Amino acid sequence: MSLFLVVLTYFAYVFIIAMYVVKAIKIARLPLHLRWELYPVIYEPKSKYGSGFQEDEKGWRKSQGKKLRKGILYLLKENLRFNDYFKSNRGYWLVLFPWHIGFILIVAFHILCFFGALVIIAGNPVTANSVYVIGKIFYYCILITGVFSFIAGAFGSIGLILKRQSDKNLKAFATPQNYFNYIFTLIVFLSGLYAWIFADPTFAQYRDFWRGLLTLSPVSVEPATAVHIILFSLFLVYLPFTRSMHYITKFFAFFWVRWDDRPNFRGSKVERNITGLLNKPVTWSAPHIKSGRTWAEITAEEKYHEKTS
Amino acid sequence: MAKMQLAGVMLEVDEHGFMQETEKWNEDIARAYGAKEGINELTEDHWKAINYLRSYYLANGICPMIRRLIKETGFTLKKLYDLFPEGPANSACKWSGVPKATGCV
Amino acid sequence: MKKHLKLTDISKDGDEQLDEINIDELVPLPPPYDKGEELPGIKQLTDDQRERLVCNLDGVVSYAALPKPANKEEEEKYVGQFIAGLKKLLSKENNWTFLQPLLLSIDYCARCQTCNDACPVYLASGEKDFYRPTYRSEIFRRIINKYIKPAGKLRAKLGGGDIELNWATISRLYELSYRCNLCRRCAQSCPMGVDNALITRELRKLFSQEFGWAPKELHEKGTVLQLEVGSPTGLRPNVAIDNLKFLDEEFTESTGIRVETPWDKEGADVLLIHSAGDIISFPESVIAFTILCNAAGVNWTLSSEVGGYDGVNYGLFYDDVQLAKVAVRHVQIARKLRVKKIVMGECGHEHKALITVADRLLTGDLIIPRESVMTFLEDIVFSGKIKFDPTKNNFPVTLHDPCNVVRNLGIVEPQRRILRYLCPQFREMTPHGVDNYCCGGGGGLSVMSDVNFTDWKVNVSGRMKFKQILEAFADRLGPEVGKYVCAPCLNCKLQLRDLFKYYGAREKSGIIYGGLAELIVNAMVEIKKPFINWEEEQ
Ligand code: SF4
Numbered sequence: 017m018s019l020f021l022v023v024l025t026y027f028a029y030v031f032i033i034a035m036y037v038v039k040a041i042k043i044a045r046l047p048l049h050l051r052w053e054l055y056p057v058i059y060e061p062k063s064k065y066g067s068g069f070q071e072d073e074k075g076w077r078k079s080q081g082k083k084l085r086k087g088i089l090y091l092l093k094e095n096l097r098f099n100d101y102f103k104s105n106r107g108y109w110l111v112l113f114p115w116h117i118g119f120i121l122i123v124a125f126h127i128l129c130f131f132g133a134l135v136i137i138a139g140n141p142v143t144a145n146s147v148y149v150i151g152k153i154f155y156y157c158i159l160i161t162g163v164f165s166f167i168a169g170a171f172g173s174i175g176l177i178l179k180r181q182s183d184k185n186l187k188a189f190a191t192p193q194n195y196f197n198y199i200f201t202l203i204v205f206l207s208g209l210y211a212w213i214f215a216d217p218t219f220a221q222y223r224d225f226w227r228g229l230l231t232l233s234p235v236s237v238e239p240a241t242a243v244h245i246i247l248f249s250l251f252l253v254y255l256p257f258t259r260s261m262h263y264i265t266k267f268f269a270f271f272w273v274r275w276d277d278r279p280n281f282r283g284s285k286v287e288r289n290i291t292g293l294l295n296k297p298v299t300w301s302a303p304h305i306k307s308g309r310t311w312a313e314i315t316a317e318e319k320y321h322e323k324t325s
Numbered sequence: 326m327a328k329m330q331l332a333g334v335m336l337e338v339d340e341h342g343f344m345q346e347t348e349k350w351n352e353d354i355a356r357a358y359g360a361k362e363g364i365n366e367l368t369e370d371h372w373k374a375i376n377y378l379r380s381y382y383l384a385n386g387i388c389p390m391i392r393r394l395i396k397e398t399g400f401t402l403k404k405l406y407d408l409f410p411e412g413p414a415n416s417a418c419k420w421s422g423v424p425k426a427t428g429c430v
Numbered sequence: 431m432k433k434h435l436k437l438t439d440i441s442k443d444g445d446e447q448l449d450e451i452n453i454d455e456l457v458p459l460p461p462p463y464d465k466g467e468e469l470p471g472i473k474q475l476t477d478d479q480r481e482r483l484v485c486n487l488d489g490v491v492s493y494a495a496l497p498k499p500a501n502k503e504e505e506e507k508y509v510g511q512f513i514a515g516l517k518k519l520l521s522k523e524n525n526w527t528f529l530q531p532l533l534l535s536i537d538y539c540a541r542c543q544t545c546n547d548a549c550p551v552y553l554a555s556g557e558k559d560f561y562r563p564t565y566r567s568e569i570f571r572r573i574i575n576k577y578i579k580p581a582g583k584l585r586a587k588l589g590g591g592d593i594e595l596n597w598a599t600i601s602r603l604y605e606l607s608y609r610c611n612l613c614r615r616c617a618q619s620c621p622m623g624v625d626n627a628l629i630t631r632e633l634r635k636l637f638s639q640e641f642g643w644a645p646k647e648l649h650e651k652g653t654v655l656q657l658e659v660g661s662p663t664g665l666r667p668n669v670a671i672d673n674l675k676f677l678d679e680e681f682t683e684s685t686g687i688r689v690e691t692p693w694d695k696e697g698a699d700v701l702l703i704h705s706a707g708d709i710i711s712f713p714e715s716v717i718a719f720t721i722l723c724n725a726a727g728v729n730w731t732l733s734s735e736v737g738g739y740d741g742v743n744y745g746l747f748y749d750d751v752q753l754a755k756v757a758v759r760h761v762q763i764a765r766k767l768r769v770k771k772i773v774m775g776e777c778g779h780e781h782k783a784l785i786t787v788a789d790r791l792l793t794g795d796l797i798i799p800r801e802s803v804m805t806f807l808e809d810i811v812f813s814g815k816i817k818f819d820p821t822k823n824n825f826p827v828t829l830h831d832p833c834n835v836v837r838n839l840g841i842v843e844p845q846r847r848i849l850r851y852l853c854p855q856f857r858e859m860t861p862h863g864v865d866n867y868c869c870g871g872g873g874g875l876s877v878m879s880d881v882n883f884t885d886w887k888v889n890v891s892g893r894m895k896f897k898q899i900l901e902a903f904a905d906r907l908g909p910e911v912g913k914y915v916c917a918p919c920l921n922c923k924l925q926l927r928d929l930f931k932y933y934g935a936r937e938k939s940g941i942i943y944g945g946l947a948e949l950i951v952n953a954m955v956e957i958k959k960p961f962i963n964w965e966e967e968q
């Protein structure tokens with residue numbers, strides 16, 4: 017049993033990371049597209065109301081450097097606060113926010129467990145009365161993130177089920193998969209909560225399990241904890257089949273579409289890219305396209321008649 | 326394509342009743358259009374506008390600017406609306422048998 | 431009673447109208463426009479039209495020529511074509527232009543419906559289900575998942591909400607794709623970065639590029655005519671020159687200063703590309719530019735090449751191939767004239783199409799700088815070369831923000847700096863800038879007028895804008911005070927023309943509309959008579 021848990025956990029982590037990486041690469045490798053940005057572009061100097069680029073071309077070029085940092089900070093903040101929802105859709109935010117906080121914390125919980133295990137392996141016990149400060153810090157952080165995650169997540173899952181059922185607008189667009197997801201996450205969070213209350217009130221077993229995981233010396237845990245570990249692993253394996261990727265694709269959608277204001281200069285990389293793309297063949301069937309030629313041929317062939325006057 | 330019977334001829338028209346085959350136009354058709362909009366008698370003033378519109382269209386492939394119409398006929402805009410109930414673009418052009426203007430105008 | 435539509439309803443009862451628009455369910459307007467019953471509303475189709483036309487969505491028809499399938503085989507053929515089109519939309523060759531944004535919008539919507547509240551069409555309609563930004567996109571998404579993805583059919587069966595692709599679905603999706611202004615307010619409000627306007631446009635592309643179905647005003651009499659004759663208005667080069675000569679003379683006479691528009695001047699600094707519709711319908715705008723450029727000593731020119739005097743590019747609304755052809759034509763002309771830069775006219779979608787979207791269609795010596803008319807005018811106004819007397823503009827003015835200039839291009843302040851300087855009674859609408867409401871004519875709708883489509887534009891899509899305008903002037907709404915809506919975009923002006931005419935805004939409230947250049951010229955000390963014409967024009 018304990019070996020099974022270790023294998024399953026490893027598998028789950030490898031699987032989810034591999035799936036996400038594959039998906040991300042797929043999106044990243046799509047060809048350059050036409051510009052389609054939407055203002056304000058958060059890292060342009062006049063982003064308060066619009067664009068520094070179109071309004072003031074020269075000034076804009078000077079401030080190129082900070083782009084990435086500004087954008088990532090904005091999105092991370094948004095991922096943590098859900099400000100957009102808070103502003104425009106408060107009722108939904110009330111359940112959506114805890115649900116996502118549940119996820120964020122449960123991820124944090126596992127990351128902390130991972131590092132906590134390293135701390136333990138390094139010889140510093142992680143307990144409430146550990147003589148090492150670092151041990152204490154890990155102890156409390158793991159406890160707090162875990163408990164809050166289970167509670168918030170469970171609350172959010174139930175809330176979302178109710179909200180999707182009661183709100184006509186949401187209901188019309190809901191699919192059985194939505195409800196399945198909510199119930200699944202509810203079970204994951206509740207199993208964690210159950211294990212915490214009845215089997216492992218300080219997460220000592222969980223920390224131990226992680227230590228075993230890293231040192232490849234499986235430890236046995238109580239059934240309730242084991243159930244949670246199994247459910248969580250299954251959940252990780254399931255995630256790539258949901259829209260959960262939007263946590264990550266959101267960064268792509270913003271950086272590569274909504275804020276993509278990279279201009280095209282002669283001799284630039286963008287220009288080289290376009291030259292290649294214009295040589296792709298077109299096979300659309302409508303008569304006006306006169307298919308079978310490349311994009312470049314179609315646009316260039318339109319030689320305009322000399323003046324008719 | 327919609328069809329409409331006017332002055333005894335079956336005409337191809339668009340959904341707003343504008344003729345699609347401008348070469349089939351004749352003066353009776355103009356009168357019939359007028360009658361449909363409650364103008365039973367086309368006066369000299371009507372013909373002045375109609376003839377100008379039509380000849381401009383045939384020469385240039387487009388209806389004249391309102392300003393030109395006003396200048397050429399000497400009518401004010403108000404007068405044009407009196408003559409053609411729906412105004413120059415919707416009545417006068419239609420009665421003259423030219424297609425409805427499109428394309429950002 | 432409000433009807434609730436399910437997503438799956440789209441494929442049911444192909445000849446039946448899905449729902450109808452009730453005037454009294456629409457968002458109410460302030461008095462004296464609150465009595466909907468005094469207005470004609472949306473014209474019902476005649477029996478003959480119902481017989482001939484496809485009218486199975488909302489009782490409105492935007493494209494009379496949509497061809498009904500004659501029999502089952504033809505319907506099947508359409509289904510096959512639709513699927514073939516979908517595959518092309520998802521291919522790198524045929525749709526590299528928008529593949530990445532499309533996939534990011536298809537796969538990661540959280541179905542939270544936040545975007546609905548941002549949509550002026552949905553809001554104005556009294557929250558009709560089929561006008562939700564998500565309605566057409568979710569159907570589109572489910573069709574892709576079912577018909578394109580592996581094991582899609584099985585998953586659709588198991589997953590529920592299975593959409594059947596048939597004539598009803600296809601024809602309704604066609605019409606639905608033209609019930610959106612592509613204003614991208616929904617996209618801006620989406621926390622995931624999903625762009626429902628983009629999905630709408632992809633749908634239009636599928637219909638145009640695969641079926642050859644597009645509104646005749648946009649395609650046959652739009653881009654096709656522009657590439658052939660020079661302009662969707664049918665204006666030929668010689669007629670364009672002739673018209674401007676006529677206008678130059680007219681305005682020389684009425685303003686008392688010499689007005690002379692330069693044509694085809696090689697090596698000029700600036701090639702100004704107006705929209706030809708301005709020449710025909712709003713000549714004051716075109717002349718205002720001539721006056722300003724000459725007064726400021728700009729070395730500029732117009733072009734009389736085919737397509738060079740009309741900056742519109744309807745391809746932006748429905749077809750990437752046409753978009754590319756028109757954009758390339760515009761820069762080719764500039765290259766031939768050896769100008770330093772192209773300046774857009776007062777036309778929002780020309781801005782969007784040529785400045786940013788087409789930026790990635792140009793290579794080599796076709797990469798020619800392109801500038802917005804807003805910054806161009808700002809430079810002229812603040813150059814110190816022209817004397818202004820702002821008291822000449824002492825009437826209430828508000829600014830309509832064309833979506834393609836603000837939300838889609840980020841140009842927000844230059845036009846405001848001008849107005850704050852030249853119009854003492856300038857006031858903003860709420861909301862404005864990048865959060866503005868579309869005029870209701872966006873996405874090509876303003877030039878579409880088939881069957882009863884105009885009725886829809888004035889009643890539904892333009893409603894939020896009209897409401898906003900009335901609210902901006904609420905302090906002096908009476909007809910005795912002349913008020914000016916500055917709308918620096920030809921398409922917006924056309925939509926406002928229809929709106930104001932329908933509601934009688936000039937008669938009831940003294941509201942007129944016009945461009946930005948006219949306001950600037952109106953404030954020039956040198957122009958003695960008022961340049962803005964408060965009397966009815968068309
Ligand atoms: S498009 Fe965005 S805002 Fe709209 S439902 Fe999807 S995720 Fe929500």
Ligand code: SF4
Pocket residue numbers: 548549550551552562563609610611612613614615616617626627
């Ligand atoms: S683009 Fe504008 S009109 Fe279209 S769905 Fe979005 S908000 Fe509505």
